[in-house]
Amino acid sequence: METYKISNKEIIALKQTMGFRVGDKDWANYVLAHPEDCTNIEIINFVKEHMNPPYETHGDIDEYLEGILKLFVAFVRN
8 A cells, every 4th residue: 555645634524534433532632643644554544443333344444444545535635
């Protein structure tokens, strides 16, 4: 998986797509802990750790979350 940066503003906006299964308090703490940016790998790992309920998938959860993240970031940046 290629590594790229996600800005703080993008992290905030991702709550509706990547973070909808993550509690508001946990997401807010993540935003505060990353005032500049994070990487796609960091945010995917965070979502996997805090999502409730977990995604039930038979495939690779990293690949699934990366697909969602790439679509959203491309939409926001264009």
